[in-house]
Amino acid sequence: MLRKISLASLGLTVGGILTIIGFIAYATGNATLNLAGLFYGVPILLGGLALKSAELKPVPYSQPVSPEIVTLREQQATPTQNQIRKDITRYRYGQEAHLDESLERLGLSPLDEERPVLETLQETSIDGAYALILEFNSPFISWDMWQEKQEKIEKFFGPGIRAQITQPDEKRIDLALITVPQPQS
Template sequence: MTIKAAAPAVMGGGGGGTVLCSHRIGLFSRKYILSLNRPSSTLPRPNPRTGLSIFINQELVFSQSHHRLRLNFIARAADSTQPSSAATADKPIVSDDEFSLAKVSFGVIGLGLGVTLLSYGFGAYFNILPGSEWSALMLTYGFPLAIIGMALKYAELKPVPCLTYSDAQMLRENCATPILKQVRDDVIRYRYGDEQHLEEALKRIFQYGQGGGIPRRSAPILQMIREEVTEDGKYCLVLVFEARGLQLSDFERRQAKFASFFGPGITAEVGKGEKDLYEVRLISNTTL
């Protein structure tokens, strides 16, 4: 006797699927294909042609002549108690879909316009494309635009990701200090000419190359920011830095400097994240 179960499924409280049953006695063999798609409360009648009876109620009983086979099926559904990645967050996250010119790369725009004008200008000049009377003008403006675009692209500093929780977004307007708002706006837009985000602040706080400071090659790099609300209902801007050459003690010694530089009205806390990540929590003392 060979039993094969194919495409099992769970429907509501009952079972479902297909069972292939092959019964061999001596030189004779019989095969059955059983489709289990009834609810568990329905008991089908025996088939008079085959003498086969099926009872679906957490177990199946097959009878053929004097041979009796009992199969026990355990229906196993997906574990709904296992939290998914979207359900692990206690608070919903707000996506930043607002359009702003600060989120657009001027290097990409300048380089794209310059290359387009140059390409069409050369094509028109050699009569490959129409508009030969405008070729000189397109070439005249295309060269400087392409050069400016390449320069901006080279000096470009990309924005860092910003994770904002819905309750923090509602508190930002009334509870966040002007400096915290400015810090957020500066790091989530394109910047040009700076080596890293918050470069001036980090230079003063960590005192690169000075006595009691750190080497510039060990400077922390801002990876992302996060807006959240503390347990006591205060707005908090979290700066997440990557610092492979520093320890948590290097941030703890400068905790007061973080509060002083980004103040007034700010309380600073530092903590260790995963791997080489460190968090600086700037908590606004303003409440509703």
């Protein structure tokens, strides 16, 4: 629940209300309320503005997640898949793009302007295994480059994950991180 709330919007709202109360109190001669409203309201409002300028919105789902997929996720998802899903579906601050550091380490982001942009995500089942599909707009990174990095992607996102890369259209790349069942010991 709290992951879906923008701290920037909260700061702007609370700071704006307190600042307005401070100005009204000043106009009516209420020194105590004036001081509290302006003393707290203006800094919170400025903090909200600063956060808003550095805000990265959550990535939306391209399809609703069914209860069966939620159950499959709870049974099979790796800690890495869960961490990625949680990170990209919440507000982030101070980052240029979702997964920007990961893409850079994988060699898929030579320049900020050429970085693939994560637009949507999807949770599904592929051959009975849980899959987290990251849907990128990738006009500057070729299909061949993505294919060359497939093995590195699998190693980077950890054990228990198989990467499957598809190209639904010319500028879009879908990266499926599929759970590989681990042998029982």
